[in-house]
Amino acid sequence: MAAPSDLNEIYLSSSPHYSAKNSSTGVMAAVIMSLLPLCIYGVYLFGIPALITIITAVCSCVVFELLFQLASKQKIQIQDGSAVVSGILLALVLPPSLPVWMTILGSAFAMIVAKAFFGGIGANVFNPALTGRAFLFVSFPAAMGTWTLPKNAQPLVEAVTSATGGVTDAVTSATALSVLKGADIVKDADTYMNFLLGNRAGCIGESNILLILLAFAFLAVTKIIDWRAPLAMIATVALATFLAGGDVVMAMLAGGLLFGAVFMVTDYATSPITTTGRLIFGAGCGVITFLIRQFGGYPEGVMFSILIMNAVVPFLNKLIQKKYGFVPAPKKTKEAVK
């Protein structure tokens, strides 16, 4: 008897035949969702220039990835949304007033040099957005150190901002921490509140601490990111700052620490996959951030700390926990030989 199944198109494949139907696009969509409030707030703070920077970065990242895939005759994979994520991340760590052509150049460097040259999605060694930013940072220090004050910045904030010369990676003034340690800043609840809400000069997306924490909670609860690395990084910076006698709260609120910890340290391709590896990765980022802030020539160390630790990831991936039923190689044999 011929089975009616003969009428159907039957597929053969290896098990499992069941799937959670997750997709890379879905993961990227969730990350984009978590970044949107920061984008909107950035535009609210800094106005049209911020909007232009964000749109330029996203569009050029997607276009550059597409162009590279076309030119190298690879499968077109821009629909996975990772270029959009890189574009948003890059825009959010740029000063709002950056010239459009510089944003495009940074996007090109991020997508082609940092990502595509290494093999594209999942294969890149260095975080594309941060690499793009680092490229702009060393190429155009002046433009990258020009900060716009939020439209509705209060005088107090202005004072702080001018004193710190823009808290993030500005090269034109002394380091954020050294200035903050000085007595010329009124460290009261208002200052902290303004920093918490991001009502200060800085990069487009890294200033509103509350929104970043919200995004962190969302991504951690939906298990899109692991909480370990970000927490390890923040805890390490806090501890180091405390031991060095600095202002721990300001070290948390100022600069790009939280944004970097939540969105850059957790980048899939450039962070370790083992839990121990992630803790060490986060702690390493924290230590280097602190060292650069405290002793380095730059006011902010988040970007370079993450890029430096990116290079260590392949080694951290060798730190594996105890596998099921794993019995450590018996030391008895050694004694037996003796």
Next chain:
Amino acid sequence: MKSHTFKGGIHPPERKELTEHLPIETVFPFTNSVSIPATQGGAPNTVLVKAGDTVIRGQKIAESDAFMSAPVHASITGTVKKIEFRAVTGNIDVPCIVIEGSGSDETAFMESLDPFTCSKEEALKRIKDAGIVGMGGAAFPTHVKLNPPKGKVIEHVLANAAECEPYLTIDERTMTENTDTLVDGVAITIKVTGAKSGLIVLEDNKSHLVSTLETAITKSGYTNINVVLVKTKYPQGGEKNIVKSALKKEIPSGGLPADIGCVIVNVGTLCAISDAFRLGKPLIDRGLTVSGGACASPKNLRVPVGTLVGDLIPSVIKLNPGIVKILSGGPMMGVAMANANFPIAKNTSGVLFLTANETDLREENQCINCGKCVTVCSCRLYPVMIAKELEAGNLENAKKYGLMDCVECGTCSYVCPAHIQLVQRFRVGKQLFRIDMQKKQQKAEALKAKTAELQGGK
């Protein structure tokens, strides 16, 4: 009652509601003919019959002298029509004995044997003679499992009633309908292995069966059998996971459950053990779940071993259009078949007809390194790293990340957002690793021989 569990795992949709309330339907005598694979677990058997022979239900028709083997019996009374090669689960062509039924209900069972007075050797021989193999899927000869190597003391018998595969409900139904047989099977297994206690381990989605089981245990008078609940989570029913959950012990890498004093036996197998002693009945029938979105009549069936699934269509199994996969076994570890004309063997726990919605036909994308597979791995391995090392051709490193410890449960492939066929890659990887080991061994031996030759020449 507290549920125990292990680290990792997934919660796929269970879809057991399709069949869990349906009593097992015995389809016998129904089929005119059966195609019984000559070997179903263990070393290859020699066929004992030839075309034209008359065989009786329960008669041995294929066996092997090897210790690691299990004989096969005629599941219906009739005439041997031919011995032909046909595709079985796994899509390999193996010799099958085709028997045409005569409609007679004559049987040729063995004498019943009291497992509590006979010797261990007699008991193991009976289990072998009954052709009992692991009915959960592995088809490992049960008499071998119950006779661990010297020096290994068995303390616990675990009745594996987790049934963690989605769709499948045959173990649940067997427990509901044949509770006493199951308890008897556990008691016999405890006796044969000399274990101290028996644990019936089930997922907490079947917690309603706890009282049924406990009543049957009390009635039977065995005080050393207990019911243990474990969390409903895939792959709770895997050997490595069930011992971890129920006993908090881990089977050493490359070892056997016997290394930690356990034997783990499936519910169906335990019932078969009981039948082999009490009724003298060899393993010739089995229950299975027929289900899936493209199956219009999902049900639990009991059929003679060797029944072709295709023969049950459409009188017993009714199908809807839209089938994209025919599976022998569950959706996580079952085997996709090219058509429904394959025999139900001793280890076929289910036959599923899946629609495109239920399965995943997407192609592989590039790995995004998210590490989801690491989080869910039921053996705490590093699937993404194994896959990368395999791609780089570095078998040694792949082993360090756990290649050879993989149980192929499929949780990593299940969650992968790039839908990479990790399990398939690991299967290939394991083969490559074994070949590599063999080659290295041969090289070492050749070198040794050459050294000996040179030294001899001096």
